[in-house]
Amino acid sequence: MHIESLEQKWITLSLAAIGLLVAIITLDAFFHGINPPSKVETIDSARLHLSEEFAEDKLGVSVNEKGDVIVRMVAGRYSFFPKHIEVPAETKITFRWVSMDVLHGVHIPMTNMSTMIVPGYVAEITTTFPKPGDYPLLCNEYCGLGHNHMWSNIAVIA
Ligand code: CUA
Structure with a gap:
């Protein structure tokens, strides 16, 4: 040839x-x-209560040394912990989520916030709430019989 x-x-x-x-x-x-495409930060989901960052008393809203607002939450069947948080409006807020058991999702209606929470990884989103009000935080990945009741509440204050 x-x-x-x-x-x-x-x-x-x-x-x-x-x-x-x-x-x-x-x-x-x-x-x-x-890895999940969004984030390449791993964590031991079975030992969250012993981890520095996601121990129970570290959860919720905090401000770091640079003045950034950080929200740490744990997703588990069937709630987000803490169940209720308050954050300021018109402020950059970094959410960090981990799962303590299975795959969950988090979605805040009326915002662009939506991500999977994969066990073993930290899911992180930075956002700003332009308007004060009450925002529900819903699980949007089927995670079991209580999935429909898995939610938490964010109060955005002026
Ligand atoms: Cu958690 Cu659905």
């Missing part, structure tokens, strides 16, 4: 490109592991 030299060059070039892509994907997966 005769192959034109120009054709041969293109064949070699495209095979090299495919090889390079496969190598990049393989190396990336090898070095970074397989």
Whole structure:
């Protein structure tokens, strides 16, 4: 079989490109592991109560040394803990969620906030509430019989 030299060059070039892509994907997966796309921060879901950050008395609203408002919440069948929080309006707020058991989701209607809470990983979203009011925080991943009742409440104050 005769192959034109120009054709041969293109064949070699495209095979090299495919090889390079496969190598990049393989190396990336090898070095970074397989993770949820949003966040690559891991945590031991079975030992949250013993963790520095998500121990019971650390949950809820806090302000760090830089003045950022951080909200830490644990999702578990069938509630978010704490059940009720208050945050200021027109302020950048960073939410950090972890699951203590299975896959949950969190969704705040009327906002752009929605993320999965995968056991073993920290889910983080930063947002601002423009208007004061009461916002429900709902689970949007089926997590068992009590899924429909899994919610919490955020009071945004002026
Ligand atoms: Cu938690 Cu559905």
